[in-house]
Amino acid sequence: MNIVIVGIGKLGHKLAEMLATKDNNIKVVDVNQAALSRVVNRVDVLAIEGNGVQVQLLEDLDMKKTDLVVAVTDSDETNVLICLTAKSLGCARVAARVRNPEYANQIEFFKENLGVDFITNPEYDTALDVARYILRGYTAHMESFASGKVGLFDVPVQALPHLAGQKLQDVDVFGQILVAAVYRDGQVIVPSGATELQEQDTLYLIGRRETVTSFTKELAFLGERHTTRRVMILGGGRAGFYLAQRLLASGLIVKIIEQSEERCNYLAASLKGVLVICGDGTDLELLQDENLAEMDALVSLTGNDEENLMLALLGKQQGVPKVIAKVSRSNFVPIIEQLGIDRAVNPVLISAGEIVRFVQGGQIASLSLMFGGQAEALEIVVREDAPIIGKKLSEAQIPKGLIIGAIVRKGQVLIPDGSSMIESQDRVIAFCLHSEISSLDRLFYPKQRGWLHELWNGGKGPRKSPSN
Amino acid sequence: MNFGMVARVLGNLLLIEAAFLSIPLGISVYYQERGAILGFLLAMGIMGLIGLFLANVKSKSSRLKAREAILIVTLGWTLTSFFAALPFVLSGSVPNLADAFFEATSSLTTTGSTVIPDVESLPKGVLFWRSFAHWLGGMGILVLTLAILPSLGVGGLQIFKAESPGPSPDKFTPRIVATTKILYTIYLALTIVQSLVFRWSGLSLFDSLVLAFGTVSTGGLAVYNDSLMRYGSNNFLVYAVAIGMIMSGVNFSLYYDLWQRRFKQVTVNSEFRLYLAILLVAVVLVSIGLYGKVYESLGETIKQSLFQVSSIMTTTGYTTADYDRWPSFSKGVLFLLMFVGGSAGSTAGGVKVIRLLVAAKVVRREIAKTLHPQAMTPIIINGRVASSEVVQGVTSFYLLYLAVFVIGSLLISLEGLDPFSSMSAVAATLGNIGPGFGNVGPTATFAMFSPFSKLLLSFLMLVGRLELFTLLVILTPSFWRE
Numbered sequence: 020m021n022i023v024i025v026g027i028g029k030l031g032h033k034l035a036e037m038l039a040t041k042d043n044n045i046k047v048v049d050v051n052q053a054a055l056s057r058v059v060n061r062v063d064v065l066a067i068e069g070n071g072v073q074v075q076l077l078e079d080l081d082m083k084k085t086d087l088v089v090a091v092t093d094s095d096e097t098n099v100l101i102c103l104t105a106k107s108l109g110c111a112r113v114a115a116r117v118r119n120p121e122y123a124n125q126i127e128f129f130k131e132n133l134g135v136d137f138i139t140n141p142e143y144d145t146a147l148d149v150a151r152y153i154l155r156g157y158t159a160h161m162e163s164f165a166s167g168k169v170g171l172f173d174v175p176v177q178a179l180p181h182l183a184g185q186k187l188q189d190v191d192v193f194g195q196i197l198v199a200a201v202y203r204d205g206q207v208i209v210p211s212g213a214t215e216l217q218e219q220d221t222l223y224l225i226g227r228r229e230t231v232t233s234f235t236k237e238l239a240f241l242g243e244r245h246t247t248r249r250v251m252i253l254g255g256g257r258a259g260f261y262l263a264q265r266l267l268a269s270g271l272i273v274k275i276i277e278q279s280e281e282r283c284n285y286l287a288a289s290l291k292g293v294l295v296i297c298g299d300g301t302d303l304e305l306l307q308d309e310n311l312a313e314m315d316a317l318v319s320l321t322g323n324d325e326e327n328l329m330l331a332l333l334g335k336q337q338g339v340p341k342v343i344a345k346v347s348r349s350n351f352v353p354i355i356e357q358l359g360i361d362r363a364v365n366p367v368l369i370s371a372g373e374i375v376r377f378v379q380g381g382q383i384a385s386l387s388l389m390f391g392g393q394a395e396a397l398e399i400v401v402r403e404d405a406p407i408i409g410k411k412l413s414e415a416q417i418p419k420g421l422i423i424g425a426i427v428r429k430g431q432v433l434i435p436d437g438s439s440m441i442e443s444q445d446r447v448i449a450f451c452l453h454s455e456i457s458s459l460d461r462l463f464y465p466k467q468r469g470w471l472h473e474l475w476n477g478g479k480g481p482r483k484s485p486s487n
Numbered sequence: 488m489n490f491g492m493v494a495r496v497l498g499n500l501l502l503i504e505a506a507f508l509s510i511p512l513g514i515s516v517y518y519q520e521r522g523a524i525l526g527f528l529l530a531m532g533i534m535g536l537i538g539l540f541l542a543n544v545k546s547k548s549s550r551l552k553a554r555e556a557i558l559i560v561t562l563g564w565t566l567t568s569f570f571a572a573l574p575f576v577l578s579g580s581v582p583n584l585a586d587a588f589f590e591a592t593s594s595l596t597t598t599g600s601t602v603i604p605d606v607e608s609l610p611k612g613v614l615f616w617r618s619f620a621h622w623l624g625g626m627g628i629l630v631l632t633l634a635i636l637p638s639l640g641v642g643g644l645q646i647f648k649a650e651s652p653g654p655s656p657d658k659f660t661p662r663i664v665a666t667t668k669i670l671y672t673i674y675l676a677l678t679i680v681q682s683l684v685f686r687w688s689g690l691s692l693f694d695s696l697v698l699a700f701g702t703v704s705t706g707g708l709a710v711y712n713d714s715l716m717r718y719g720s721n722n723f724l725v726y727a728v729a730i731g732m733i734m735s736g737v738n739f740s741l742y743y744d745l746w747q748r749r750f751k752q753v754t755v756n757s758e759f760r761l762y763l764a765i766l767l768v769a770v771v772l773v774s775i776g777l778y779g780k781v782y783e784s785l786g787e788t789i790k791q792s793l794f795q796v797s798s799i800m801t802t803t804g805y806t807t808a809d810y811d812r813w814p815s816f817s818k819g820v821l822f823l824l825m826f827v828g829g830s831a832g833s834t835a836g837g838v839k840v841i842r843l844l845v846a847a848k849v850v851r852r853e854i855a856k857t858l859h860p861q862a863m864t865p866i867i868i869n870g871r872v873a874s875s876e877v878v879q880g881v882t883s884f885y886l887l888y889l890a891v892f893v894i895g896s897l898l899i900s901l902e903g904l905d906p907f908s909s910m911s912a913v914a915a916t917l918g919n920i921g922p923g924f925g926n927v928g929p930t931a932t933f934a935m936f937s938p939f940s941k942l943l944l945s946f947l948m949l950v951g952r953l954e955l956f957t958l959l960v961i962l963t964p965s966f967w968r969e
Contacts, residue, residue: 043661044660044661044662052874059644060644063644063661063663064662065658065659065660065661
């Protein structure tokens with residue numbers, strides 16, 4: 020696929036990293052030479068210095084042969100303009116980042132009337148993610164696959180204290196649920212029967228939706244159940260705004276602390292029912308006056324990572340059950356969750372995941388990035404000519420870092436064991452370490468036309484790589 | 488330092504080199520050269536074993552940083568040169584190890600200097616290997632390895648940068664592997680066209696193949712003792728080789744631009760224009776020295792002058808005339824051309840025209856600044872402002888090149904040759920050209936040097952091929968500090 024990414028900020032860089040596989044020819048456009056040389060030194064992409072809005076530049080990039088333009092400069096208007104220009108020059112699909120809340124209700128208009136195929140709003144997606152987390156009654160977090168038939172969720176071992184110290188093969192509470200991964204000290208472990216569970220571990224379980232739901236209900240009795248009522252949001256930026264709006268709609272009591280008076284006025288005017296406090300979120304006395312300790316959840320969404328981190332830790336220390344912090348550097352997510360903060364959210368990672376999901380469309384039906392991109396959970400529609408068809412899973416040479424979590428066949432969910440076989444048109448939900456993505460290719464896509472072809476096309480190619 | 492990964496890449500490199508040895512082996516089998524067959528088989532066995540051992544070294548991660556890439560490129564070139572020398576020794580053609588290493592390094596770095604006074608006595612297979620090594624080294628053997636073996640999973644950009652000539656090697660497609668393939672396709676096409684043309688001009692198949700290898704890679708090792716002088720009267724062939732050399736000294740990405748019908752990119756390319764301009768001026772200057780004194784007819788003057796100028800400037804080193812006997816003005820021009828070289832991104836060695844262009848603009852800027860100290864005068868190359876990194880890189884490259892040249896010349900002058908011979912020997916090896924002047928002139932060889940000097944000159948060839956910094960940084964202590 021020929022992809023052009025305009026704007027190499029954090030999101031552009033992450034996208035280039037994630038999309039740069041041997042099937043994609045990626046060109047990145049930016050005016051900033053330093054940003055370009057950074058990305059070129061790390062990722063196999065072609066850098067083009069220039070302003071992506073210029074028609075001449077887009078024409079030189081040959082839009083007719085381009086499959087996708089992603090506009091992620093820091094200006095919404097520029098992004099939309101780039102998309103419109105690219106589209107009218109013949110580009111197949113275009114995607115833009117638009118994050119101004121004032122445009123939020125015209126996203127559909129952009130899509131339908133202006134022809135922008137995909138729009139991502141990192142702050143909005145982040146707010147949704149946080150809201151989903153807060154609104155849940157229990158500590159498990161669920162991702163669903165195969166249109167909701169399969170669920171992947173995380174449970175801390177602390178919620179199942181009798182499991183700590185046991186080997187996985189001796190544990191039978193899970194029944195028809197598979198342990199896909201164990202998250203320990205910021206590292207993802209793909210477990211075997213001999214893996215011993217520790218108290219600080221988080222388990223990632225995958226299974227049929229109904230089984231999972233009943234299991235988590237059971238868990239809710241085991242663990243302490245929290246109904247979140249009162250939420251304090253520190254920082255009334257875009258993400259704070261969306262989150263407050265969302266929580267308000269669910270009937271929660273929301274308090275926003277924001278420093279800028281002007282912004283406070285805007286928030287108070289547009290979010291009826293939210294208590295907006297104008298003050299410094301780092302002022303401990305102010306927080307105590309505002310009953311920090313009484314809160315059910317604290318979300319720190321200021322523009323400063325360190326501040327978010329310290330405030331979340333402060334909340335934890337004051338006894339707030341759920342603390343959530345926004346971090347703008349995706350690499351820090353695992354470290355921060357290790358510090359005792361319940362959830363670290365990274366808008367770039369969330370947005371990049373959305374765009375990659377959009378890009379890969381047909382091939383990978385659904386994908387979630389986990390642990391700051393260390394692992395992926397993906398849903399693959401099995402092709403007729405996939406090499407894995409007709410082999411028992413135990414004999415298919417599946418590497419350690421890859422787990423086939425569920426197979427959906429004609430609407431039925433199967434939890435596989437060593438003797439299961441995969442058939443064509445199955446939907447396979449796989450959990451995979453990033454380093455093993457290439458073996459996914461080997462298992463699910465046919466080898467093409469012998470070694471000479473492999474030599475020329477760089478081998479192991481799932482799809483034929485479009486040449487320039 | 489990720490030594491496991493370094494070992495793996497080097498192991499694969501040796502395996503590929505061993506595989507390529509089967510081609511000269513086939514030639515030797517065809518000509519029934521028993522000693523050479525044995526030599527090639529032994530060399531392939533040794534390389535295969537060591538290669539297999541290295542290729543199976545475990546590594547924790549497949550990540551390569553700039554440091555590992557530099558180590559891989561330097562060690563890779565040294566090792567391949569060393570192992571390329573094995574067939575020479577094991578076949579008994581060049582029994583002395585220092586001689587064989589010099590010859591192999593000269594082949595791989597596309598230098599074209601030789602220590603063998605009577606090359607015609609060598610087995611055909613060994614002769615073929617000398618020229619084929621030119622071809623392998625011309626475009627960069629590590630980049631080839633990465634292109635053939637993408638499964639190594641190595642980010643090739645660092646290696647590409649360390650191995651490719653020019654101040655800022657650029658890929659022109661998003662993926663490095665695609666760029667490499669395009670470059671090799673152009674390279675292969677040029678080789679095939681040239682061998683066909685040479686064959687058509689009357690050479691034997693063997694001769695036209697080795698001549699094409701030497702021309703397209705700007706190598707210059709000939710299979711006859713008198714280089715190409717025996718063809719001096721074959722006007723068609725002389726012009727064909729000259730044009731072939733000139734084409735190989737052009738940045739290969741321009742051929743890609745032609746293919747993509749971006750003609751304007753080619754005609755406005757400032758390096759290409761300066762390259763042709765220097766070539767033209769040098770031909771005129773050399774001809775002025777020659778006309779009426781050495782050659783009576785204008786046609787002969789221009790032919791010989793064009794051939795020698797393009798051969799030296801593109802750092803090839805073929806000769807159709809003994810230019811050592813030319814008037815000193817013509818010799819002086821040729822000597823200066825040794826410090827110009829071809830274009831960046833070509834197979835030619837030397838300093839490279841683009842560096843000359845940047846340096847000239849820096850000098851002009853300094854002169855202008857004495858009049859207008861406050862003037863903002865960016866260095867513009869091909870319509871773009873050259874970053875200060877590139878400009879600084881070029882200036883320090885020049886200084887370092889000069890320093891290496893001076894130190895090398897001093898060390899070589901210990902041999903007791905006349906200064907011009909010593910200096911030209913260093914310039915010819917450092918610039919990957921081949922023959923020099925005087926005692927190392929077109930009709931002479933490097934055979935009379937002591938083993939120490941031969942190793943020193945081989946080292947200079949590697950330093951020149953890897954454009955100084957890549958190799959010299961390895962010698963600094965801070966490279967090895969973590």
